[in-house]
Amino acid sequence: MTHDTPPQPLYLGEAGFTQQAPRTPLTQLPPLSLYIHIPWCVRKCPYCDFNSHTASPVLPEEEYVDALLADLDQDLHAVYGRELSSIFFGGGTPSLFSAKALGRLLDGVEARIPFATDIEITLEANPGTFEQEKFVAYRELGINRLSIGIQxxxxxxxxxxxxxxxxxxxxxxxxxxxxxGFDNFNLDLMHGLPDQSLDDALSDLRQAIALKPTHLSWYQLTLEPNTVFWNKPPELPEDDTLWDIQEAGQALLAEHGYSQYEVSAYAQPGRAARHNLNYWSFGDFIGIGAGAHGKLSHPDGRIVRTWKTRLPKDYLNPAKSFQAGEKTLTAEELPFEFLMNALRLTDGVDSALYPQRTGLPLDSLSTGRAAAEQSGLLQVEPTRLAATARGQLFLNDLLQHFLI
Structure with missing residues (x-):
């Protein structure tokens, strides 16, 4: 990486990256989160492209917790002296694991990395895995937020x-x-479902709102490669219906006090998901578990993405490495990497966050920024980096201006 080096010549990227100065060391590291992937589900859903696998009758809880802690041990050198601001158990279906197993895991994590006093700890769960006694025990462990997959x-x-x-x-x-005891929970809800009408979609949304969650993830079904739906596509609503659902649903959510703060995230005041906000503001996160991804910043300016072995049987095999690969982001890649997260936020981010998180000067964005503003996809606002309403709808087109 380029730090403590002489000024470099002006470099114009193919699609709007302008580097006028070398990267500098990061004066302040971003907040640190931990993502823990538990890859098993009762059954794989036909639309799901996450790293999930059908569970056997008996899950290898003890072995997997051992592996997770050993995996974390290998990442500790990169986060020494830092504390965790949030933890997210994702999957798969993490609520298939017992409170005993998750308790041992959380104890092991806290023994290795200090927890912030106000740490947010989220557990994904599905309604079919709810057991009252188990969830009381989860809450007693310090898990203080649930994300329930309703759909x-x-x-x-x-x-x-x-x-x-x-x-x-x-x-x-x-x-x-x-x-x-969970006074903070999210409901996951999908729209644009097979044969779904506007009335169907709004009925689902009204039912969800009636349950008074603090947070709603409301997103459109998309057909992803390597899924059953991709190979055998169901009949989805017409584009006009999808647009009507989006407009009417957003109005209904706003009417009931849910503010949209990200492409598909709506929250009551003060209840935005801190873990996901850290992702979207280009914060740092350790990823442990089968197929987990991580991103860590270093004081010398390096920003490194990592990914772990995907298949559970390989992840649990002592002869195989937990880490499947890593990549140090180049200065040319950073504008796109930063903006593909930050521009998902409805209000974007303060422009000062870009040099703070990347070590690059703000004017390294100038060429792409001017083109994006001219196209009407990026707001003309010197102190903020934020998509316009149109840019939110055509985010991929907006990001093309910042590709190398």
Whole structure:
């Protein structure tokens, strides 16, 4: 990486990267989060492209927790002296694991990296895995936020999505979360489902709002490669219907006090997901578990992305390495890497965050920024980097201005 080096010649990237000065060491490291991937599900959903695998009758909890802690040990040298601001258990279905196993894991993590006093710890769960006693125990461990995968409350839509729960279980899950002591929880809800009408979508949204979650992730079903739906596409609503759903749904959410702060994230005041905000503001995160990704900044200016072995059997094999690969981001790659996260935020970010998180001068964005502003995709605002309403809709087009 280029730090403590003489000024470099002006470099114009192919699509708008202008480097007028070398990268400088980072004077302040960003907040640090931990992502823990638990890859097993009761059943793989046909739309899911996450690293998830159908669970066997008995999960290797003890062995997997041992592996997670050993994996974390190998990353500790890069985060010495820092504390965790958030932890996120993702999957798969992390709620398949017992409270005992998760407790041992959290104890092991805290023994290695200090927790911030106000740490946010989120656990993903599905309604079909809710057990009142288990969730009370999770709360006692210090897990203070749940993310519940509802997707729909309508039986025919749940069946089309391959979900194992029904609408009644979805409603009960939210109540059980609150009874277990969770006053902060997210509901995941999808729209643009097979044969879904505007009324169907709004009915789901009204039901979700009635359960009074502090946060809603409301996003459109997309067909991803390497999924059953990709190979056998269901019939999805027409574009006009999708647009009507998006407009009416956003108005309904705003009416009930849910502010959109990211492309598909809506929250009550003060309840935005801190873990995800850290991702989107180009913060740091350690990723442990099968297929987990990480991104860590170093004081000398290096920013390194890592990814772990995907298959659980390989991840649990002592003869194989936890880490499958790593990449140090180049100065030319950083504008795109930073903006593909930051521009997901509805209000964008303060322009000063760019040099603070990348070690690059703000004017390294000038060529791409001017083109994006001229196209009407980026706001003309010197002190902020934020997409316009149109830019939010065509985010990929906006980001093309910052590709090398």
């Amino acid at each position: 729909s409350f309508q039986q025919e839509k749940l069946k089309a999505l391959g979900r194992i729960h029904n609408g009644d279980e979805a409603v009960r899950a939210a109540g059980m979360a609150r009874q277990a």
